Amino acid sequence: MSSPQDSPATTVTYPQAYRPGGFAPSPAEWGSQNAATAPPPNTTGPIEQVWAPGQNVSNRPLLNIIGIAVGAITMVAVIIFIMSQTGVGETTAGLVLALIPLTIVLAGVLWLDRWEPEPKLMLLTALLLGAGVATLTSLVLNTAITQAFYEATHDAQSATTLGAVVVAPVVEETFKGLIVLGLFLLRRHHFDGPVDGVVYAATVAAGFAFTENILYFAQNPSDVWIVFVMRGLMSPFAHLLFTACIGIAIGMAARSRRTTTVFFAFPVGLVGAMGLHALWNGTSFLGNFFVLFLFVQVPLFIAVIVLMFWLRRQEADVIRARLGEYAQAGWFAPHEVEMLSSMRMRSQARTWATGYGERAKQAMKEFQRDATSLAYLRQRQLTGRAELRASQSEHELLNEIQRDRHTFTVTARGVVQQ
Numbered sequence: 001m002s003s004p005q006d007s008p009a010t011t012v013t014y015p016q017a018y019r020p021g022g023f024a025p026s027p028a029e030w031g032s033q034n035a036a037t038a039p040p041p042n043t044t045g046p047i048e049q050v051w052a053p054g055q056n057v058s059n060r061p062l063l064n065i066i067g068i069a070v071g072a073i074t075m076v077a078v079i080i081f082i083m084s085q086t087g088v089g090e091t092t093a094g095l096v097l098a099l100i101p102l103t104i105v106l107a108g109v110l111w112l113d114r115w116e117p118e119p120k121l122m123l124l125t126a127l128l129l130g131a132g133v134a135t136l137t138s139l140v141l142n143t144a145i146t147q148a149f150y151e152a153t154h155d156a157q158s159a160t161t162l163g164a165v166v167v168a169p170v171v172e173e174t175f176k177g178l179i180v181l182g183l184f185l186l187r188r189h190h191f192d193g194p195v196d197g198v199v200y201a202a203t204v205a206a207g208f209a210f211t212e213n214i215l216y217f218a219q220n221p222s223d224v225w226i227v228f229v230m231r232g233l234m235s236p237f238a239h240l241l242f243t244a245c246i247g248i249a250i251g252m253a254a255r256s257r258r259t260t261t262v263f264f265a266f267p268v269g270l271v272g273a274m275g276l277h278a279l280w281n282g283t284s285f286l287g288n289f290f291v292l293f294l295f296v297q298v299p300l301f302i303a304v305i306v307l308m309f310w311l312r313r314q315e316a317d318v319i320r321a322r323l324g325e326y327a328q329a330g331w332f333a334p335h336e337v338e339m340l341s342s343m344r345m346r347s348q349a350r351t352w353a354t355g356y357g358e359r360a361k362q363a364m365k366e367f368q369r370d371a372t373s374l375a376y377l378r379q380r381q382l383t384g385r386a387e388l389r390a391s392q393s394e395h396e397l398l399n400e401i402q403r404d405r406h407t408f409t410v411t412a413r414g415v416v417q418q
Contacts, residue, residue, distance in 0.1 A: 039329040039378070039394075063186055064121045071128025071207075074136045078211050081139075086218040094217030097228050098210050101236035105206040108237065112308055113199045114343060115315040116372050118190055123203050126183060130207030134175040138208075139215075141171045161285055169242075169277035172208070176239075177246040177270050179204050184250050184262060192376055195311045197251025198244050205239035212239075234293070238280055241304050245272035257384040276300070316341045322375040322382075331398060332371070340371050356412040363411060367404035370397055 083091040109123075146163035150156060180201045184191050191197060213231055220227045231238075249269025253262035283292040320341035327337050339345040346368055353364035374397040381394075 039326050039331065041329045061121070064125050067125040068121075068128055071125065071130075071132040074132030075128060075207075075211060076132075078132065078136050078139065079214060082215050082218050086221075090218040090221050091214065093221075093224070094214040097217050097224070097232060098213035100228075101213060101232040102206055102210045104236045105202070105209065105240055108240070109199055109202045109206065112195060112202070112312065115195070115312070115319065116192070116376055118196065118199055122183070122187060122190060123199075126179070126200050126203040127207040129179045130176060130204035131211045132207075134172070134179055134204065134208045135211040137175050138168070138172045142168055145171070164281045165278050165285065168281060169274045173242060173246070173270060173273040173277055176201070176204050176208055176243045177266065177273065180243070180246055180250055181262065181266055184254065185259070188254065188259065191251060191254035192379070193255055193311075193314075194248045194251035195315055197247035197249070197254065198308070198311070199247070201243040201247025201250070202240045205243040208243075209236070209239040235280075235297070237301065237304075241301065242273045242277040242280070244304065245269045245276065255383060316343075318379055319372060319375040322378040323371060325378065326374070331401070336371075340368060340375075353408065353412075356408075356415045360408050360411040360415070363404050363408035367401060367408065370400040370404060373397055374401065 079091065079095070082094070086094075106127075110117075142163060145167045146159050149162055150159035153159065180197070183200055184197075191200075216227055216231060217224050246266065246269035249265040249272075250262055253265035256262075280297065283296065320337060323332055323337045323340055326332050327334060332340075339349050349368070350361060350364050354361045374394070377394060377397060
């Protein structure tokens with residue numbers, strides 16, 4: 001790739017959107033266009049500015065603040081309890097070690113959430129609620145139910161097996177699932193499909209696994225490295241895999257026009273999460289753990305990874321289809337649609353824009369972000385859910401995209417002329 005100084009001025013002129021002749025995607029490629037009226041044609045040139053950048057469009061931050069506060073307080077309460085049982089040194093060491101699998105899992109979540117990143121405040125809320133509320137309630141109920149069974153039977157082995165294979169999957173997945181369900185009901189406009197559902201479910205699960213790992217690491221100081229390898233390196237995504245079933249179910253329900261659909265989908269996802277969790281925990285009681293891990297859990301993990309790739313591909317198809325409709329109306333050029341529906345080409349575009357300075361790079365990033373938001377707004381219009389994000393209208397997003405183009409063009413020309 002040549003540098004800006006080596007390129008003639010004509011190469012930096014950002015291609016203006018136009019109504020391309022013969023650019024008529026087939027329904028199989030773009031999806032049906034009969035479900036709603038076609039996007040309005042741009043026949044008047046740049047549209048007037050109706051919204052200034054940097055304005056706060058969220059008028060409901062209180063629920064996030066409450067969720068973060070409750071999650072943080074309950075997480076600290078769990079850590080203090082662990083400290084009282086195992087000691088300050090053991091708990092501190094466990095917390096440091098638990099940060100490693102947490103980082104691995106969150107990196108996976110961010111990879112999945114690249115098309116239309118969820119608000120960081122929402123993800124922090126989900127993380128802390130999983131680390132605090134879900135962990136504390138599960139710890140109390142798991143202990144109480146297992147202890148009650150032991151007192152009734154005086155059979156320690158049966159109580160341990162029951163607690164791991166039955167009680168823990170039911171209790172833990174129920175509370176993690178209820179948090180994801182609550183986030184959906186309170187912030188439904190952030191859920192566009194299965195990918196968003198998995199992102200929130202995985203974030204809740206990551207928080208839960210973080211606090212649970214502190215407990216296991218602190219309880220086993222003499223064998224902490226063995227426990228760390230098994231939980232932190234061999235199976236850091238275990239809780240994510242379980243709760244992802246709930247996220248997929250809720251994400252599918254999010255595509256429905258009716259909020260009540262989630263109450264039919266949630267139990268289905270919950271049963272799947274409980275079943276996978278029980279299968280995972282049960283392998284430790286069925287003989288050779290490593291053989292079962294290799295032939296049961298590894299294929300399961302690979303299957304979920306393949307599913308995640310497929311879901312990301314579906315997101316790309318949505319963006320290509322919806323922006324293709326705007327391209328036919330003259331708002332985008334065909335090569336823009338191709339770039340915007342490919343993560344690889346998006347990255348190439350940002351790298352190219354960086355050669356013209358930070359402002360040009362930022363304009364390219366904003367162009368990609370605004371175009372993605374426009375595609376999802378159009379998708380919600382097609383499915384009858386456009387009212388979920390009334391804070392951003394089609395007119396406002398089209399205006400933002402025009403301004404992004406203008407900013408990039410002016411900046412790039414200025415660099416070449418220097």
